[in-house]
Amino acid sequence: MSAVQTTVSQASPPKRSFLYDPNIRGYFYQGLLVFVVSYLFYMAATNAVENLQRAKIASGFGFLENTAGFDISQTLIQFSAAGSNYGEAFVVGLLNTLVVSAIGIFFATFLGFAIGIARLSSNWMVRKVAMVYVELLRNIPLLLQLLFWYIAVLGPLPQPRNSVEMGAGFFLNSRGLFMPRPLYASDAWVIPTALLIGIVGTIVFRRWARAQQESTGRQYPVGLVTLGLVVGLPVVAWLVLALVGANPVTFEMPEKGTFNLRGGMQILPEFVALLVGLTTYTAAFIAEVVRAGILAVSKGQTEASGSLGLKPGQTLRLVVIPQAMRVIVPPLTSQYLNLTKNSSLAVAIGYPDLVQVFMGTVLNQTGQAIEVVVITMGVYLTISLVTSFVMNVYNRRVAIVER
Amino acid sequence: MSAAVDMSRFVRSEKVEALPPPNLARGPIAWVRENLFSGPFNTILTLAVLYLLYVIIPPIVDFLFINAVWTGSDRDACRAETAGHPVGACWAFVIDKINYFVYGSYPGAERWRVDGFFILLAVGVAWLLWLRAPRRDLGAVYFFWLFPVLSYILLTGGNMDLGGRFWLGFLAVGLLFVAVMGLAAYLLKASIRSAVIIGAVILAVIGLTLGLVDIDWGLDHVPTSLWGGILVTLLVATVGIVFSLPFGVLLALGRRSRLPIVRMGSVIFIEFVRGVPLITVLIMANTMLPLFLPGDMTVDRLARPLIGVAFFASAYMAEVVRGGLQAMPKGQYEGAMSLGLNYPQMMIFIILPQALRIVIPGIVNTFIGLFKDTSLVAIVGIFDLIKTIEASRIDPEWAAPTISYTGYAFAALFYFIFCWGMSRYSLGVERRLAAGQNR
Numbered sequence: 145m146s147a148v149q150t151t152v153s154q155a156s157p158p159k160r161s162f163l164y165d166p167n168i169r170g171y172f173y174q175g176l177l178v179f180v181v182s183y184l185f186y187m188a189a190t191n192a193v194e195n196l197q198r199a200k201i202a203s204g205f206g207f208l209e210n211t212a213g214f215d216i217s218q219t220l221i222q223f224s225a226a227g228s229n230y231g232e233a234f235v236v237g238l239l240n241t242l243v244v245s246a247i248g249i250f251f252a253t254f255l256g257f258a259i260g261i262a263r264l265s266s267n268w269m270v271r272k273v274a275m276v277y278v279e280l281l282r283n284i285p286l287l288l289q290l291l292f293w294y295i296a297v298l299g300p301l302p303q304p305r306n307s308v309e310m311g312a313g314f315f316l317n318s319r320g321l322f323m324p325r326p327l328y329a330s331d332a333w334v335i336p337t338a339l340l341i342g343i344v345g346t347i348v349f350r351r352w353a354r355a356q357q358e359s360t361g362r363q364y365p366v367g368l369v370t371l372g373l374v375v376g377l378p379v380v381a382w383l384v385l386a387l388v389g390a391n392p393v394t395f396e397m398p399e400k401g402t403f404n405l406r407g408g409m410q411i412l413p414e415f416v417a418l419l420v421g422l423t424t425y426t427a428a429f430i431a432e433v434v435r436a437g438i439l440a441v442s443k444g445q446t447e448a449s450g451s452l453g454l455k456p457g458q459t460l461r462l463v464v465i466p467q468a469m470r471v472i473v474p475p476l477t478s479q480y481l482n483l484t485k486n487s488s489l490a491v492a493i494g495y496p497d498l499v500q501v502f503m504g505t506v507l508n509q510t511g512q513a514i515e516v517v518v519i520t521m522g523v524y525l526t527i528s529l530v531t532s533f534v535m536n537v538y539n540r541r542v543a544i545v546e547r
Numbered sequence: 548m549s550a551a552v553d554m555s556r557f558v559r560s561e562k563v564e565a566l567p568p569p570n571l572a573r574g575p576i577a578w579v580r581e582n583l584f585s586g587p588f589n590t591i592l593t594l595a596v597l598y599l600l601y602v603i604i605p606p607i608v609d610f611l612f613i614n615a616v617w618t619g620s621d622r623d624a625c626r627a628e629t630a631g632h633p634v635g636a637c638w639a640f641v642i643d644k645i646n647y648f649v650y651g652s653y654p655g656a657e658r659w660r661v662d663g664f665f666i667l668l669a670v671g672v673a674w675l676l677w678l679r680a681p682r683r684d685l686g687a688v689y690f691f692w693l694f695p696v697l698s699y700i701l702l703t704g705g706n707m708d709l710g711g712r713f714w715l716g717f718l719a720v721g722l723l724f725v726a727v728m729g730l731a732a733y734l735l736k737a738s739i740r741s742a743v744i745i746g747a748v749i750l751a752v753i754g755l756t757l758g759l760v761d762i763d764w765g766l767d768h769v770p771t772s773l774w775g776g777i778l779v780t781l782l783v784a785t786v787g788i789v790f791s792l793p794f795g796v797l798l799a800l801g802r803r804s805r806l807p808i809v810r811m812g813s814v815i816f817i818e819f820v821r822g823v824p825l826i827t828v829l830i831m832a833n834t835m836l837p838l839f840l841p842g843d844m845t846v847d848r849l850a851r852p853l854i855g856v857a858f859f860a861s862a863y864m865a866e867v868v869r870g871g872l873q874a875m876p877k878g879q880y881e882g883a884m885s886l887g888l889n890y891p892q893m894m895i896f897i898i899l900p901q902a903l904r905i906v907i908p909g910i911v912n913t914f915i916g917l918f919k920d921t922s923l924v925a926i927v928g929i930f931d932l933i934k935t936i937e938a939s940r941i942d943p944e945w946a947a948p949t950i951s952y953t954g955y956a957f958a959a960l961f962y963f964i965f966c967w968g969m970s971r972y973s974l975g976v977e978r979r980l981a982a983g984q985n986r
Contacts, residue, residue, distance in 0.1 A: 170805075170806045173806060173809070174806050174807075174808040174809060177808060177809060177812065178808060181812070187839075188839035191838070191839055191840055191841050191842070192838045192839055194841075194842060195837070195838050195842055196838065198842060265592075266582070266585065266589070267582065267583060267585075267589050267592050267593060267596075268582035268583060269582075269583055269592075269593050269596045269597070270592055270593075270596055273596055273599075273600070279967065279970075280963070282966075282970075283915075283919075283962065283963045283966035283967045283970065284919075284959045284962050284963055284966075285919040285920070285922040285933075285962055286919070287922040287923060287925065287926075287933060288922060288933060288955060288958055288959055288962065291933070291937075291955065292955050292959075295951055295955075296951050296952050296955055299951070485823070485824035485825075486824065488824040488826045488827065489826065489923070489926075491826060491926055492925075492926050499824070499826055499827060499830070503827060503830050507830075507834065513831075513834035513835050513838060514835060514838065517827070517830070517831045517834065517835060520827055521819075521823045521827055521831070524822060524823045524824060524827065525819065525822040525823060528821075528822035528823075529822070
């Protein structure tokens with residue numbers, strides 16, 4: 145044995161050209177790639193500089209300070225055409241994107257889970273209806289669905305002078321949904337504080353109840369206490385304030401004028417169309433994710449929990465869903481990201497999201513394509529990375545702990 | 548026992564027919580009981596769904612068929628006051644505008660060329676998708692080389708008129724390229740002959756391609772501003788798939804490469820493109836491409852979104868292909884290497900044929916997404932199907948209350964048929980591939 149080894153190690157490898165050394169070849173190919181890519185970038189940059197100079201377009205991010213000079217139909221912060229700059233327009237667009245995405249994600253999750261579970265129902269009719277919903281929504285472009293909701297469904301709403309009165313200060317017309325606007329008095333802070341105390345109290349109580357159940361087996365009415373703390377406490381605070389005469393919240397009712405409604409709060413039809421379109425479309429994809437996740441939980445789990453005496457609802461809630469979540473979370477994350485990215489289709493129906501405000505109006509007004517595109521894409525990339533990070537943390541928490 | 552037979556005793560000579568099972572355990576009634584009314588909760592659910600269907604289905608059927616108008620030449624046919632009955636879908640509008648929806652403003656006399664493009668596309672798709680088609684290797688050559696070239700000639704008219712100086716330059720650069728190939732082979736002590744042959748073949752393919760689009764085929768030039776409708780929708784989707792597959796494979800190989808710079812570059816490209824919405828990529832292609840090119844060069848208005856879509860689809864395709872590469876057992880790589888194959892040979896002959904085969908469903912799903920996403924080019928002003936419908940539904944000639952609904956219903960039907968068909972195909976392939984795995 146040892147003799148063979150020595151001969152092998154002593155035999156010098158045959159002399160080969162260094163050109164055949166895989167490492168050197170690797171350096172060569174990578175050097176070539178770096179050269180080609182840098183050359184392309186260099187060409188693009190010099191051309192861009194030349195073209196921008198010829199077109200007399202400024203460069204740099206100074207334009208963010210310039211006065212915007214246009215109005216935006218939905219603003220969550222103070223914004224006016226004369227008094228605000230492009231930087232504020234960017235913030236308005238970003239907030240609008242975030243608002244519609246957040247609300248869309250909230251509703252799409254509920255709808256998606258409901259439909260995903262319905263697709264596995266033992267009821268034939270429910271199963272088939274859920275299947276038709278998923279197939280129909282998934283196979284038609286979102287843009288077409290948005291146009292349908294916006295133009296075909298919300299378009300025929302009546303003119304403001306013929307608004308549909310829905311009672312309690314709610315009006316519906318072609319300019320959107322009008323509702324009472326809450327006006328906060330100076331001591332309105334009591335209510336959010338009560339809500340916060342309620343939430344903290346709930347968390348503490350849940351921990352305590354769980355510890356009690358694990359050590360003694362006694363169960364406490366967690367649901368009722370949660371309801372009482374989270375909903376009851378703010379309501380009580382409100383009532384107390386109202387009774388002592390300091391009504392914390394009053395409502396400004398929209399009033400019917402000759403041509404338009406005055407006052408109140410307005411929800412744009414563009415917002416509603418985008419929200420409904422994004423929610424129903426993404427829910428179809430989430431339903432498939434949920435269905436796959438539930439199918440990935442082995443049937444023995446369901447049977448075992450049934451033999452322990454759990455009801456079907458409890459089986460789903462306590463046994464199947466927690467295990468399915470491990471399979472569901474990664475694709476669910478990418479559906480959330482898709483919804484956020486798809487919210488950029490707002491530009492097609494005129495909802496003032498980031499792309500419509502910044503890549504549309506601001507880009508057209510300033511002509512500074514490179515800066516605007518870089519900022520916008522940077523925002524979406526950041527949202528993507530942050531969401532993936534948060535979801536990865538959650539994913540690590542629910543992942544199987546091997547013993 | 549007496550031998551005499553007691554004739555009064557009755558012996559049944561044939562079997563009695565079994566009684567049918569009780570009605571409530573088999574048959575339609577039992578099925579209904581079990582699947583629809585198995586408990587109070589299920590009964591309520593069934594009734595609720597039935598009511599929902601009762602609310603939704605009849606108006607849709609009324610709209611699409613019963614109250615629909617099938618014939619007519621202008622808005623009068625589709626207005627309730629002139630037609631004399633409630634009007635649903637105005638299919639007469641779609642029939643009247645169908646040429647616009649299919650060809651856009653493509654000149655009437657030249658529309659046979661668009662039909663030719665549709666036929667070429669159908670042949671290529673069928674060749675590639677039918678798993679047992681003969682000579683699928685030739686099918687790939689057809690779909691990724693011959694078909695794009697022929698389509699380009701058919702749709703634009705070819706006749707690029709490159710001129711003699713271009714061809715002289717091309718010849719010089721080409722000969723230089725072959726010489727460099729030969730020199731490299733000499734330095735590497737490899738076969739000079741095969742290096743020169745490979746170089747010459749590459750040169751010949753590029754030259755043939757350019758020659759074909761250079762020749763005057765006697766076709767009139769049709770500017771891309773006239774193209775529209777389903778033609779553009781299918782064109783964008785086709786360009787997406789034709790470019791994204793090769794680029795996607797390259798990116799996937801790059802992402803799994805052991806060379807750090809190649810790997811980093813692929814990862815950055817893929818993650819960047821997948822992290823931004825397609826519409827921002829399209830707007831970027833629309834506004835920034837002209838900036839990056841020398842001042843006297845312009846990019847065709849239609850080509851800009853095509854480039855954007857090609858890049859976008861490549862990144863998604865790369866992730867699908869990477870899945871296939873990762874699913875290959877390590878033994879396949881080691882087997883290939885132990886046979887003495889080098890990297891390109893190993894990939895082309897051993898790994899990719901198997902890896903691509905198992906990700907066919909994923910590729911088709913990506914393509915469904917791409918097909919739906921083509922509708923976004925309407926936002927940057929390209930006349931695809933949706934844009935032609937948007938332009939037609941406000942035509943005063945056809946001003947009627949249900950025109951918008953009809954247009955959207957037509958577009959939805961078109962997209963649904965294509966996407967649903969592709970998803971069925973992908974399911975079928977999945978099942979076939981799964982059957983091969985069951986031992």
